[in-house]
Amino acid sequence: MDLYIKYAQAGAPTLYRSAGLEFNAKDTTRLAEQGVKFLYIAASQHALYRKLLADKLDRAFSNPEIAREQRARIVRDACSKMIEDVMLFPGDSEPIEAVADISRNFASWSNKDPEAFSYLLDMSKHDFYTATHMINVGVGCGLLGREIFPGDENMFSLLVQGGLLHDLGKRGVPEAILNKEGKLEPEEWKVIQSHPRLGYEELKANRAVSQTVLEMIRDHHERIDGNGYPFAISGDQISVAARICAIVDVFDAITAARSYRGPTPPDKTLVIMSEGLGTQFDAALFGTWKNLVQKLVHKDPARAAVTDTAKPSIASLSDVTPRSPLIPATSVSGINTSAIWQDDRRQFKRFECELPIKATFLRQLKKCPVGPGVAFVVRLLDVSRGGAQIQTAWPITLNDLLILEIPMKLGGNLTRHGRVVRVRQQADTWRAGILFVDDTKD
Numbered sequence: 001m002d003l004y005i006k007y008a009q010a011g012a013p014t015l016y017r018s019a020g021l022e023f024n025a026k027d028t029t030r031l032a033e034q035g036v037k038f039l040y041i042a043a044s045q046h047a048l049y050r051k052l053l054a055d056k057l058d059r060a061f062s063n064p065e066i067a068r069e070q071r072a073r074i075v076r077d078a079c080s081k082m083i084e085d086v087m088l089f090p091g092d093s094e095p096i097e098a099v100a101d102i103s104r105n106f107a108s109w110s111n112k113d114p115e116a117f118s119y120l121l122d123m124s125k126h127d128f129y130t131a132t133h134m135i136n137v138g139v140g141c142g143l144l145g146r147e148i149f150p151g152d153e154n155m156f157s158l159l160v161q162g163g164l165l166h167d168l169g170k171r172g173v174p175e176a177i178l179n180k181e182g183k184l185e186p187e188e189w190k191v192i193q194s195h196p197r198l199g200y201e202e203l204k205a206n207r208a209v210s211q212t213v214l215e216m217i218r219d220h221h222e223r224i225d226g227n228g229y230p231f232a233i234s235g236d237q238i239s240v241a242a243r244i245c246a247i248v249d250v251f252d253a254i255t256a257a258r259s260y261r262g263p264t265p266p267d268k269t270l271v272i273m274s275e276g277l278g279t280q281f282d283a284a285l286f287g288t289w290k291n292l293v294q295k296l297v298h299k300d301p302a303r304a305a306v307t308d309t310a311k312p313s314i315a316s317l318s319d320v321t322p323r324s325p326l327i328p329a330t331s332v333s334g335i336n337t338s339a340i341w342q343d344d345r346r347q348f349k350r351f352e353c354e355l356p357i358k359a360t361f362l363r364q365l366k367k368c369p370v371g372p373g374v375a376f377v378v379r380l381l382d383v384s385r386g387g388a389q390i391q392t393a394w395p396i397t398l399n400d401l402l403i404l405e406i407p408m409k410l411g412g413n414l415t416r417h418g419r420v421v422r423v424r425q426q427a428d429t430w431r432a433g434i435l436f437v438d439d440t441k442d
């Protein structure tokens with residue numbers, strides 16, 4: 001397909017290489033040296049591109065010359081990119097369809113080579129990062145689903161898809177809360193508890209997403225005893241798919257390393273989880289999951305090896321799923337985000353300022369008098385390596401994408417791409433928290 005590049009972010013794309021001409025690793029290096037970060041293709045060729053990507057992944061996964069671990073890495077990297085795209089553009093159908101494609105790929109791989117497929121589940125070496133977690137839950141739901149619905153390839157791919165998307169709603173939860181060490185304040189806990197509902201709301205109108213997948217997104221924190229959230233439903237009211245997701249979700253959350261503790265070995269994780277048998281989890285499904293994990297570990301004990309001894313493992317079930325007083329579903333929408341704003345613990349040093357700077361919308365979720373691609377002036381209130389706060393007279397919406405041009409002391413502009421992660425409207429002005437989404441090395 002024709003490849004385009006853009007020299008100015010807001011400018012028109014220029015044809016870089018026509019369809020049929022070779023494009024290889026050397027070209028990528030050269031482009032990177034010139035500071036080009038993105039290649040563009042025509043929107044009309046998107047479906048073709050997706051197919052190409054799926055074929056390439058299929059070939060990589062089925063290539064016996066590539067080591068099994070490396071194959072798993074290639075697939076997980078591609079998957080992680082897709083999930084990041086869904087998190088950034090949940091309203092677009094393209095990324096969602098890409099996730100559906102990869103789920104179907106997973107189904108056929110697990111038929112062709114179940115053992116190689118099982119290696120996509122990372123049990124000991126990963127950190128708890130949203131995309132990695134969602135891949136693991138997707139793979140795990142597929143593995144458990146295959147035991148529960150043998151031969152049902154369609155169900156298999158739906159379970160994978162639901163697992164890959166289950167925490168989509170976390171995009172609406174500030175990072176500082178997601179990664180907070182120690183106890184959450186009641187307000188913060190409320191925000192966390194809103195994520196299943198946010199994810200469900202975001203996708204329920206999307207025709208590419210089936211009911212099974214939606215139930216996994218909405219109900220994966222419900223408990224068999226009715227003490228879960230967001231709706232505190234119990235027993236059979238929770239679909240089998242959501243119950244499967246609940247088990248794999250907690251399993252991955254405990255095995256993964258956190259900033260405040262190391263990873264937990266799979267066998268220990270299963271012991272911790274058995275505390276929740278019949279109350280938090282479906283006992284029969286948990287039994288099947290336990291057998292499955294034990295079989296995988298027995299076949300290849302290296303998969304369970306937890307090497308990180310510097311950080312002792314101190315996981316517990318309550319650490320992952322804090323018991324809290326039930327919050328009626330109706331109170332979830334009344335979250336006071338301004339309180340969280342104040343307490344937000346920031347990762348980077350913040351510089352306060354009062355500076356008019358140039359901004360350009362890359363994407364607008366709601367119509368605004370200033371269209372995408374048109375530069376306008378905003379007031380920069382503070383800036384750090386990770387993000388900024390701006391104030392503007394134009395309506396700004398959560399998850400809008402913007403380019404900010406920040407003048408540097410020594411001259412020149414620093415250009416940053418950012419996503420709107422918080423918004424507060426005061427009369428005719430909007431105050432927005434921007435999370436930089438491009439690299440922040442410099």
Ligand SMILES: [Fe+2]
Pocket residue numbers: 166167195220221249
């Ligand atoms: Fe979740």
Ligand SMILES: [Fe+2]
Pocket residue numbers: 133137166167249
């Ligand atoms: Fe999760």
